[in-house]
Amino acid sequence: MIHHVEVQVLILLLIASLVGIFAQRIRLPYTLALVLAGLALSFVKLEALSGVNLTADLLMLLFLPPLLFEAAYHLPFEDFKKNRAHILFLALAGVLIATTLTAVGSFGVFHTLGLFSSFNWAHAFLFAAVVSATDPISVLALFKEMGAPKRLYQVVEGESLINDGVAVVIFAIVIAVVGLPSNHGPATPLNGLQETVAFACVTFIKTALGGILVGAGIGGLASFMTRQVDDHLIEITLTTLVAWGSFLIAEELHVSGVLSTVTAGVLMGSFGKNFGMSASTRVAVQDFWQYMGFLSNSFIFLLVGLELDPAAFLRNLPAVLLAFLVVVLARAIVVYTGIPIVDFFTTPLPSTWRHILVWGGLRGSLSMVLILGLPADFTGRSFLINLVFGVVSVSLFLQGLTMAPLMKRLGLAPDLRSTNKDYELARARSLSYREVIHEAQKKIDRGIPNETSYRKVLSYYSDAREKALTEIAEYGETLAMPKQLLDAAKSLAMTEREALSHALSTEMISSTTCAELLNDINQRMDELESAAQDGEEQLQEAFERIYGARTDENEHFPEQEAPSAFQGG
Structure with a gap:
């Protein structure tokens, strides 16, 4: 009741x-x-x-x-x-x-x-x-x-x-x-x-x-x-x-x-x-x-x-x-x-x-x-x-x-929007162009009468988006400040946890394997959080130690070309 x-x-x-x-x-x-x-x-x-x-x-x-x-x-x-x-x-x-x-x-x-x-x-x-x-x-x-x-x-x-x-x-x-x-x-x-x-x-x-x-x-x-x-x-x-x-x-x-x-x-x-x-x-x-x-x-x-x-x-x-x-x-x-x-x-x-x-x-x-x-x-x-x-x-x-x-x-808050205007513009173009390309492709797939015209315009948007993505990569290097790196790491770690939980619930992996991988994720995040308490320099060092090492490991296998960051749009 x-x-x-x-x-x-x-x-x-x-x-x-x-x-x-x-x-x-x-x-x-x-x-x-x-x-x-x-x-x-x-x-x-x-x-x-x-x-x-x-x-x-x-x-x-x-x-x-x-x-x-x-x-x-x-x-x-x-x-x-x-x-x-x-x-x-x-x-x-x-x-x-x-x-x-x-x-x-x-x-x-x-x-x-x-x-x-x-x-x-x-x-x-x-x-x-x-x-x-x-x-x-x-x-x-x-x-x-x-x-x-x-x-x-x-x-x-x-x-x-x-x-x-x-x-x-x-x-x-x-x-x-x-x-x-x-x-x-x-x-x-x-x-x-x-x-x-x-x-x-x-x-x-x-x-x-x-x-x-x-x-x-x-x-x-x-x-x-x-x-x-x-x-x-x-x-x-x-x-x-x-x-x-x-x-x-x-x-x-x-x-x-x-x-x-x-x-x-x-x-x-x-x-x-x-x-x-x-x-x-x-x-x-x-x-x-x-x-x-x-x-x-x-x-x-x-x-x-x-x-x-x-x-x-x-x-x-x-x-x-x-x-x-x-x-x-x-x-x-x-x-x-x-x-x-x-x-x-x-x-x-x-x-x-x-x-x-x-x-x-x-x-x-x-x-x-x-x-x-x-x-x-x-x-x-x-x-x-x-x-x-x-x-x-x-x-x-x-x-x-x-x-x-x-x-x-009082100058106590860095105005990221004003100092990184080019990055914001490139990112906005990329997002809007992606939606345009997606919508145009759907219309072409449905068999619209003026398909040739759409494909020509679509070609312009595809080239423009590739240019915007290149600019994002260039400007983004200067924006990879410790706080932003920590936020990105925490966000992606959450996605990693969700993927492991789904794999466990569908019996694709065992509970022991899941626990071991989750503990590895949590140790990484815990190390970053601890470093963040000590200052930005320590956080930057911890980030490079955790994620930089993984990047360096790929250099031992030159025959395996790393996929492009923008592959597949």
Whole structure:
């Protein structure tokens, strides 16, 4: 018997898939498209989704752990160590300073303009705590696409991962100070500033350190267990247990579940996968967690959209825009004053990167997860939910869609289209001529009356396409940069895997042969991915070592002429 909840899940999955297709077609970052879909759902009010009840436990315990683990698993610890000074400043001191500035700024602005008369210090600090953490998923995807400097990518990614845990701890402290119950226990009565500050310091240290220790223990144990088995299904299951188990155990011990999951993820991603996983297992685990991250983000944005009151959202739009300006200003103060100080003690960041760090500090799903954790009877909860979701939406759209022009203006993104115009023209001609030749040949095969005329015109297109293919080969040599080589290798390796899987399913090869060849493919890809982490020069060397050697082998057989790259058109 099919129940209503199964239908709702299928509908949300269908919407997520359609949004993904739509986003790819118009080249819109997926997270931005999800915001659009969430807003649309809040206006449309689908009858089939009317019974969906969004709770903080659902978001915090079901969807947040995979998001955190997926990001942590793919963060190399060596990259974190190289940039730890900037990352730790932005994720620790930066979040604390930004929270204070945002709270003071939002309280002052709202009271000065009289936008929300009952907006008090409790509301201000709750709002500031949940929007203090950055979540630049779409910006990081843009960095990859545009070839941004690797170190800039590492700093932004490292900060966004660590500050998630810090923001959750700050939010828990604010909850306690306000006098509300939390996941870490009932409301704690506090008297006076001194008692409040002492409670905040003790709670921060205990919660953060406890979460890190729990995550390290679970991640280390799981890394050891993966070494005892070589089965990707079992090892994927172990990582799943680590993701949710580290979070739940930490929360049960009243320490930070977020920092526990992050620590376990970093440990397994930087140590466990190399210590206890085969190359084929590493690929399988990576693909699985990329999907889990996609799924969690999809459900969070879509479900939050169902929770919104469209009329209240529009009514609070002036407050949303002002709050967004306060958030960006607080971020700018942290970056422009703090980063130059950190630069004195470590390898400095280029000054132009500070603009990217300010404008690239987008807010995302964690902010919405936290604000929904407020008790349903808390005064001002509805306003805070609309305010936070509004700031997240404006951040994702305004900052997300203007990052590419800003990076180009600052010279942080090589404009491949302008520098390789001849290559683009040759490629476009080749593609269009191929379609013309294909269509003309079909007409000739059907026996059209003026076949002679078609063959003469076809001869022109055939010669023109051969010329275009020659130009592609010439210009393509200068475009074979490391990143493009890696993308090409990964794409063709996927085709190779699919061919082997098909051969196995049709019993053309044995499972042993298939496993051996798949492992060879995965080892090649793993070597390239590892080299890519070390820099473009190392990636180029690895590519030449893997693929250049195969080319050289053909030179031992001069009697076997290699087929032309363009043979057969």
